[in-house]
Amino acid sequence: MAGGCCGGCEVPPSTSDTSWRRVLWIALVINAGMFAVEIIAGVAAQSAALKADALDFLGDSANYAISLGVAGLALRWRARAALLKGASLLVLGLWVLGSTVWMALAGTLPQAETMGVIGVIALIANLACAVMLWRHRDGDANRRSVWICSRNDAIGNIAVVAAAVGVFGTGTGWPDIAVAAILAGLGVSGGWQIVRQARGELREVAQSMTAPSTIKPT
Incomplete structure (x- = not known):
């Protein structure tokens, strides 16, 4: 980023392109629908893993909605x-960890x-989202956060299916x-990665705003 940009003339992000917005809208609809399915099934089946995954779908729905809202804005707004x-992903992961401990003590089957x-079903939904988002996985923290969440979801769904086999066996x-503990750990780890990159981008914007202009008076 140019030193004399003063935080107001960042290069417009590629997140403003039509393809990116279309993928986000599709992913938003899929994740919102799967949240409703999994939270109902998780409560009915008394499954900590399903409920943890449902909350992850909810978090991702908010993730996509926010990404759509800031697409095309300056870097500082996308970083914020x-x-x-x-931060929300970190909090969600810690909450799931606490909920998992409670269910372990209760001994529910x-x-x-x-x-x-x-x-x-959730695995198929998340694999579809991950495939769509694969070519958008690089870029600023806002774009990367979308890919990280989708990647974590696909891994988490494989683990949920494995847990079902384990419970049955x-x-x-x-x-x-x-x-459920693994899913919470993925959430905490992904949240920290996003926070770290976003803070770096905010520092970059702050430095560009305070850097002296390189243009000499004539």
Whole structure:
């Protein structure tokens, strides 16, 4: 970024292109729908993993909505949005960890069949989003945050299906608890990555605003 830009003339981001917006809208609809499906199924099946994954779908829906709102804005606004999303992901991950501990102490046994069916549906949905977002994975913190969330979701859904098999095979709820903890860990890790890059971009903008102009008077 040029030193004399003063934070107001950043190069317009590629997130303003039509393809990026279209992909975000599709991903937003898919994630909002899957949140409703998984939260209902998670409560009915008493599955910590499904509920954790449902909250992740909700977080991603907000992620896509915010990304659409700041697409085309200056870098400082996109970085601020990414910082908010990263902090929210950190909080969500910590909440899921606490909820998982509570369910482990309660000793609930989830319904493996429901976990497996919903897990496969969620995996298909997230793989579709990940494929669409693959070519948009590089760029600023705001764009990268979208890719990180989609990547984590696909990994998480594979783990949910594995947990369903584990619950069915062992007759205990521990595979469900373990997967919920993994999903929470992914959320905390992804949130920290987003926060770190967003803070770096905000520092870059601040430096460009305070840098002396290189234009000499004639």
